[in-house]
Amino acid sequence: MTHLFLNTDLALEDNTDNKYIYSVRRTGKASTLLSLSYFEPQTVQRVYNELFLLLINPALDECFRNPKTGRLKEHFVFIVDNGPSEAPSSPLVRMWLARIARVLKLKSVTQKSFAEYHSKRNPVERVHAVHNRALSNEVFSSKGIHKHFEIGDEYHLENMEHMAKEVEQCLATTQYGGKSCVVQRGLGKQDNFVFDDELQLVTFLGKNECQKNLDDNLYKPIQNDLWKEITMLWDLDENMTGSYRNDYQILQNAFHEEADPGEIHYLPLEKMEKLDTDVVDETPGAFLPSKILELVIKVFRHGLDQVLSSLCVLCWCSEEEIKRFEDEFRNKLDTSFTKEKERAYWSQDDLYKKNDKAKLQSLCKKNGISSDGIKHECVKRLVKKLNRNPPPVLEKYDGKLFSLPNYVTEIAKFSVYKLREILRFHNILDCGTKDELAIRVGTLRAGRTHLVFQNEIHAIQDIINATKTLIRRQKEHHLTDPVVIHRIRKFLTPTTASLNMIRPRDSASASAKQNGKRLEVPEEVTLETLDEVFRPIEDELLVYIGVDSVENAPEIVAGLLDAIRTVGVRILARWSKEEIGDSGWKTGWYVGSVLKHNKERDTIEVEFDTEANVIYTYKVDEDVKANKIRLAQSTKRSIQDYEEVCQVGVVVEVMLEEDELEDTDWTSGWYTAEVQAVDYDDGEVDLFFLDKLDFVYNIPVLPNLITGKLRLKEKLF
DNA sequence: TTCGAAATATGAAGGCAGAC
DNA sequence: GTCTGCCTTCATATTTCGAA
Numbered sequence: 001m002t003h004l005f006l007n008t009d010l011a012l013e014d015n016t017d018n019k020y021i022y023s024v025r026r027t028g029k030a031s032t033l034l035s036l037s038y039f040e041p042q043t044v045q046r047v048y049n050e051l052f053l054l055l056i057n058p059a060l061d062e063c064f065r066n067p068k069t070g071r072l073k074e075h076f077v078f079i080v081d082n083g084p085s086e087a088p089s090s091p092l093v094r095m096w097l098a099r100i101a102r103v104l105k106l107k108s109v110t111q112k113s114f115a116e117y118h119s120k121r122n123p124v125e126r127v128h129a130v131h132n133r134a135l136s137n138e139v140f141s142s143k144g145i146h147k148h149f150e151i152g153d154e155y156h157l158e159n160m161e162h163m164a165k166e167v168e169q170c171l172a173t174t175q176y177g178g179k180s181c182v183v184q185r186g187l188g189k190q191d192n193f194v195f196d197d198e199l200q201l202v203t204f205l206g207k208n209e210c211q212k213n214l215d216d217n218l219y220k221p222i223q224n225d226l227w228k229e230i231t232m233l234w235d236l237d238e239n240m241t242g243s244y245r246n247d248y249q250i251l252q253n254a255f256h257e258e259a260d261p262g263e264i265h266y267l268p269l270e271k272m273e274k275l276d277t278d279v280v281d282e283t284p285g286a287f288l289p290s291k292i293l294e295l296v297i298k299v300f301r302h303g304l305d306q307v308l309s310s311l312c313v314l315c316w317c318s319e320e321e322i323k324r325f326e327d328e329f330r331n332k333l334d335t336s337f338t339k340e341k342e343r344a345y346w347s348q349d350d351l352y353k354k355n356d357k358a359k360l361q362s363l364c365k366k367n368g369i370s371s372d373g374i375k376h377e378c379v380k381r382l383v384k385k386l387n388r389n390p391p392p393v394l395e396k397y398d399g400k401l402f403s404l405p406n407y408v409t410e411i412a413k414f415s416v417y418k419l420r421e422i423l424r425f426h427n428i429l430d431c432g433t434k435d436e437l438a439i440r441v442g443t444l445r446a447g448r449t450h451l452v453f454q455n456e457i458h459a460i461q462d463i464i465n466a467t468k469t470l471i472r473r474q475k476e477h478h479l480t481d482p483v484v485i486h487r488i489r490k491f492l493t494p495t496t497a498s499l500n501m502i503r504p505r506d507s508a509s510a511s512a513k514q515n516g517k518r519l520e521v522p523e524e525v526t527l528e529t530l531d532e533v534f535r536p537i538e539d540e541l542l543v544y545i546g547v548d549s550v551e552n553a554p555e556i557v558a559g560l561l562d563a564i565r566t567v568g569v570r571i572l573a574r575w576s577k578e579e580i581g582d583s584g585w586k587t588g589w590y591v592g593s594v595l596k597h598n599k600e601r602d603t604i605e606v607e608f609d610t611e612a613n614v615i616y617t618y619k620v621d622e623d624v625k626a627n628k629i630r631l632a633q634s635t636k637r638s639i640q641d642y643e644e645v646c647q648v649g650v651v652v653e654v655m656l657e658e659d660e661l662e663d664t665d666w667t668s669g670w671y672t673a674e675v676q677a678v679d680y681d682d683g684e685v686d687l688f689f690l691d692k693l694d695f696v697y698n699i700p701v702l703p704n705l706i707t708g709k710l711r712l713k714e715k716l717f
Numbered sequence: 718t719t720c721g722a723a724a725t726a727t728g729a730a731g732g733c734a735g736a737c
Numbered sequence: 738g739t740c741t742g743c744c745t746t747c748a749t750a751t752t753t754c755g756a757a
Contacts, residue, residue, distance in 0.1 A: 025739095126739060132732070133738095177738080336726095343724095416753080719757085726751070733744080 001047070001186070002131070003054065004124040005029040005063040006079065007177075026123040027177030029063055032131070033186040034168055036160040038152065040188060045198040048096045050187050052194050055104075056229050059182045064234075072234045074107040076100070079124075095201055098247040103221070103240065127176050134174045140166050194227045195219065204244040215245050292463060293325050298429050298456045300540060310537040314467060333431055337420055344417040345391060346376040346383075397421045399593065404445045411438050411445065427570055427591050428452055457541060464534050471530060563642070564620055564631055565597045565604060566702045573606065573618065573629045592616075644712055645701055646685065650675045654687060654699070655709040664695075672713060673697070 007028040033050050040046065054060055066073045093111065101109045144162040149155030164185055171183040190196055197219045204215055218241045221227045231238040292315040296304060304311065304326055308319050315322070369381050383390055397418070404422070405411055411419070419437040420430035426444055430437060443452050563569055573590055592608035595615065606616045606629075623629045645652055652675060657668045673687035676696065687697045704710035 027739095125741095128731080129739075135732095175738090721756095722754090724751100724753080727749085729746105729748085731744105731746080734742090736740085737738105 001035065001050070002030060002032045002124055002127050004127055004176075005031065005060070006123060028123070029060070029179050029182065030124075030127040030130070030176040031057070031060055031182040031184075032127075032171060033184060034164045034171075035186040036157070036164060036188075039157060039160065040186065043198070044092050044096060045193065045196065046187065048100060049193045049195060051100065052226055052230050053184065053187055056226070056233055057182060057184060072104060072106075074105075076104075076106055076109045078109075078111040080111060092198075092201065092205060095205065095244070095247055098250050099195070099219075099242055101250075102242055102247065103236065104234070105236065127181070130174050130176050130181070131171055134170055135167070138166075138170050140170075192224065192226065194221045194224065194230075196222065201244065204248070212245060212248055216243070217245075218243050292460075293322060294329070295456045295460050295463075296537075297326055297329055298431070299453045299460060301427060301429055301453075307537040307540045310534045313533055314463065314537070329431075333429070337417075337424070337430065340417040340420065342380070343376045344415060345393075346379045397425055399425050401426075401445055404441065406445065411441050414438070414441075460537075460541060464538065468530055468534065563702055563706065564594065564624065564629065565602075566706060567594055567597060568703065569594045569631070569706055571606065571629050571631055573608070573616070573623075642701065642705060645675065645705070645710070646678050646680070646683075648675055648678060651690075651713045652687065653711050653713045654697070654704070 005028045006026060009025040009027065031054060033053065035046075055064060064072055097109050097111055100106070140163050142163055143149070143159055144166070145158050146155035149159060168183050168185060171181060174181045187193060200217060200219065204212065204217065220241050223238075228238070230236060292311075296307070296311060300307060304322065308322060311322055312319060363382060364378050367382065367385050369385050382388075414422075416437065419441050422441050422444070423430040423437065428440060428444065430440075440452050564571060570591060570593055573592060575590055590608050592606045594604045595607055596605040598604070602620050603617050604620055606618060607614065608616070618629050620629075644650060651672060653670045653672055655668075655670055656666065661668060671689055671691065673689045675685050676688050677686040679685070682700065683702055684698055684700045687699065689695050689697070699710070701710065
């Protein structure tokens with residue numbers, strides 16, 4: 001574990017033209033504590049105990065001692081990464097901080113963490129580079145004392161201690177920021193700790209508030225050499241005792257306003273302080289791009305295309321980045337869904353039920369097959385190898401909402417896979433924990449689809465408002481105080497996008513991993529046009545809230561018209577006020593399935609998820625043009641390859657199931673095939689299989705694309 | 718309903734490479 | 738010497754499921 005006693009060089013470089021440019025160089029004294037990772041796990045308790053070790057190191061004296069008073073400095077600030085053992089929001093960490101403040105008689109102790117994805121910006125990381133260089137030039141022996149040892153035994157420990165000494169010597173020669181690095185062996189065994197009462201502390205935190213108030217347990221430092229030296233050196237109370245309850249009460253009174261780890265702002269501190277940012281501060285997740293993107297993906301379940309432009313401004317990512325994020329997000333969901341489906345299927349087998357993974361792995365090895373992967377994959381291979389009967393096909397969800405239980409508690413008893421299957425059927429995003437999924441299905445069952453992501457909708461509205469407010473304030477503020485303050489890094493690398501003064505947030509986001517992408521800021525965002533920038537996203541939000549305000553933008557994609565005529569396809573239909581009357585339904589888009597297509601009249605019969613057994617008829621051509629019905633986005637994605645597939649020579653993959661393979665010796669699964677002939681009139685193609693040259697198969701394209709049984713393998717061009 | 722084991726997901730640490 | 742980004746490994750957190 002490495003600590004960096006931070007020292008910031010700030011130098012005014014330029015102050016012409018009402019512009020203040022400071023150069024910033026973050027450096028400091030590096031101090032490393034070596035631990036044997038196998039024997040000494042990095043716990044919260046260890047981290048704070050090792051602080052005492054640093055306190056008595058003469059080399060670090062100048063870091064801790066206030067030169068004016070000659071005593072211990074009274075304000076401690078820790079800047080940490082966002083790990084579980086460090087997160088300032090963790091109650092355990094906060095209790096330790098309260099204790100440190102009490103023991104060392106500090107006036108304040110602050111712990112700040114970097115937001116997710118930003119820990120690499122922690123200056124302490126730069127020390128690693130120095131260490132790496134030193135370590136890579138030397139070879140360390142893990143068998144320095146004993147040639148033979150078992151992991152975890154005495155010999156192993158002695159070997160590791162020996163190696164730690166070698167590493168210590170090696171690192172002691174390094175320099176960081178012109179100062180030599182301090183290296184020392186960590187505390188080692190728990191016997192050396194000053195406080196080893198983590199168990200009691202955790203027990204205390206596990207109690208409810210009432211019982212915490214009644215708790216009278218005390219903690220005491222262990223009177224070892226370390227503690228004696230600290231008390232002597234820094235003039236502390238050798239026989240101090242602390243009380244869990246008191247520490248906890250300090251937290252309740254003084255810390256509760258800092259519960260949220262801070263966000264990253266790109267306004268300079270001097271300006272930030274003058275800005276009234278309450279609106280922003282109170283909006284959780286504002287300005288962390290990935291958070292915003294997750295919200296919008298949940299809400300705009302028919303795709304983000306309509307809102308891309310305003311979304312760019314909202315989360316400060318380019319359109320490509322947003323699209324890539326969306327794709328990745330959905331792909332992740334898709335793969336995890338298929339994985340869960342596989343697991344649900346194979347877990348029906350006795351092999352899965354009666355064995356744990358280790359047993360299955362040894363079984364696999366016995367039978368001479370690979371034992372890699374997760375549990376159900378082993379079962380799958382074993383069943384095949386042992387010629388067992390595969391488990392029965394999973395029961396499919398039939399789309400009948402009313403057959404689901406009425407209560408969420410009942411619904412929550414379904415497996416995650418089942419819940420996700422239901423949500424997928426109804427075109428609702430199936431991300432999140434099981435509880436969230438169950439509530440979503442419950443809302444669906446109650447016929448309140450528009451309420452499914454209600455919280456997320458409000459969150460987005462809040463973020464939009466906060467953004468507007470911030471921009472407005474910033475502009476107003478600029479009018480009264482036009483001084484521009486910039487900070488530049490002393491060692492700035494201008495070639496890569498970074499925190500620089502022109503585009504401060506270019507790489508400050510999870511999705512901004514690709515270089516060279518630039519976000520075009522709308523030409524003139526003025527106070528007057530501010531509302532316009534966010535108009536598209538606000539309008540689209542209204543669609544999901546259920547208020548109709550989008551009058552135009554009928555969406556006609558020629559190739560998709562055919563798809564709407566396909567039985568089984570999922571579509572959206574808009575119910576306007578007139579059609580609904582006072583039936584109690586809200587206006588808005590409703591999801592349904594096509595049951596029938598009448599060729600002569602070109603009409604389709606649709607059954608809606610919210611109203612079972614009632615059939616509505618739509619005229620395809622007319623109603624699509626009038627923007628009354630449209631294809632569900634999920635289907636749109638799967639049939640975007642339609643035209644590609646209808647070309648001779650294209651390589652595709654087909655899912656063949658048991659019943660289609662009755663007269664053959666093939667097993668069900670994906671097969672690669674080439675398109676041989678295309679029948680444009682009936683929308684069918686002839687496939688020949690690359691594995692079996694004598695087999696030609698004729699299938700209709702659209703239905704198979706929609707059900708996911710057919711997919712493009714390689715593009716022709 | 719609670720608890721614990723097993724399985725899986727997550728993300729921090731460690732390592733490496735490369736740019737200037 | 739400073740800074741960034743990517744990959745692998747490992748520890749920990751979360752989730753699920755079955756038993757009591």
